[in-house]
Amino acid sequence: MNIEMIRAAAGRLKGVAVTTPLLSSPFLDEIAGRRVFVKAECLQKTGSFKFRGGWSALSALDDAARARGVIGYSSGNHAQGVALAARAHGAPCVILMPSDAPRVKIDNTRALGAEVVLYDRATGDRDAIGGALAEDRGLTLVKPFDEPLVIAGQGTTGLEIARQAAEAGVDKADLLVPCGGGGLTSGIALACEAEAPGLRVRPVEPEEFDDVARSLVSGRIETNRRKSGSLCDAIITPSPGQLTFPILYRLAGPGIVVAETHVLEAMKLAFERLRIVLEPGGAVALAAALFSRDATGGDAVIAVASGGNVDREVFARALAR
């Protein structure tokens, strides 16, 4: 895993992914007590950075593998990112989803052309079902984060941030990234190591799902006690990956943990001050930038807003605060 793989992914994504803007507002600067820049990756195709990794993986397949197709496991953003990338490449796409996934996410994934296979989360073995499907049809598995081509795709976000921060006159700042399995965070860390070494990558997680923060402290892969029940459903992966953790340990940290009330407040402020829609998991870094003032230093901070696929009910709850 290296910077050349990220640069190559950027070449494959050129003219395909949205170059998402780096936004700011004097009102947010005021709250944070320093300049705040927000990389609005919620504006990416399919509403999250996951499209970059999906496209990176699909575009690197050889013709035969592409013709056989791909398979992904996801109940959310990875599903849609892979589905759209597969459709654009003319590749069959199977997404294995838990049968209790929100109806709208199942419908959206199907609408993007994927074959959705449902399994029972309580009684089914996801890996066994997926493995059998992949073997039967010769499908290539596109993992959500612990996969070099996927990390390379997510890392292109970091190349853009490096350039945009320099244009904004920022060469030294904490760079806060919502962190689940660590694909986005490790990719951005590798990109910044090469292109913007003054930016220090800080993984951000919700309270009680701080596996990455604890892993960075202990030096080994730690696991969350709870597996579900967070508002930030997009980033509650049980632990960092085998590939991503060594990169995070070398280049990122310390982790920052934020409260759900601050996440909802950040969503409301993103609506009011930046006019972007964030899902809770996509708003944790902005929450840290605004409300974890002592956790970061310097006169500027950059927060990645990683996704915006949020139910209307949850969004209305944030606005009603």
Place this chain on the structure above:
Amino acid sequence: MNIEMIRAAAGRLKGVAVTTPLLSSPFLDEIAGRRVFVKAECLQKTGSFKFRGGWSALSALDDAARARGVIGYSSGNHAQGVALAARAHGAPCVILMPSDAPRVKIDNTRALGAEVVLYDRATGDRDAIGGALAEDRGLTLVKPFDEPLVIAGQGTTGLEIARQAAEAGVDKADLLVPCGGGGLTSGIALACEAEAPGLRVRPVEPEEFDDVARSLVSGRIETNRRKSGSLCDAIITPSPGQLTFPILYRLAGPGIVVAETHVLEAMKLAFERLRIVLEPGGAVALAAALFSRDATGGDAVIAVASGGNVDREVFARALAR
């Protein structure tokens, strides 16, 4: 008023204004029956394209005029655009607002450093009050649309669209623009005449406030019968301007008129499918792209999403549909 003035404004705005992205979603393409591209100008500083015109005017003042300051009349987006531009130029800024303007808009304009002077809409004479203030202090009036420097600033949106449409492979399409006084629409029309002559500019207005559409039919400046009462408060200027109308008449039309129910539906779809926040006036062009299918032709359509300064209550109403 010519393309060179727009190019010069683009030079002054470089590194200052957000280069807002051209967004798309397969779900919107499906609804419209053709490819839909959305210029997300709601992501501009202060939440609307008005910042471009404000900056264009402020940055062109000589030092003495800048030191004396500027004055603007507005209850909304123009106020904030001028206020932020003035503050960045170190220029005193007076904004004359009706005393019944929404509290949040008054507060925001003050927070951006402007001196807000309130007048009674029923009994006060805005032009007399503003004129006296301007004369007293030597302030330069920054008009909201009928001013070459302002039209030039708004026109930079068109230069970006011309480039972004070409990158997306679109050289022939209807380009739908929310239209109040016509500053944005005429600026974009001039930019496209020079840089993307295959894009046909179509002003879009809400029902009962279709002064521009009627003016383009009759060939002379028509006025709305109603002065208020539209959800689309940002774009219900009574009539097109003396400067903007001749440009619109030469380069734009025919106008398109949309229903408020379609505007609210477009706001909801922009939330769900593009993750951007639109105010009603900023959503009329997207509404036309999605729901006025017979009013436009071709296999692609571009809609400008011109602003996102919306009250939470109005936004919640759109989401609840």
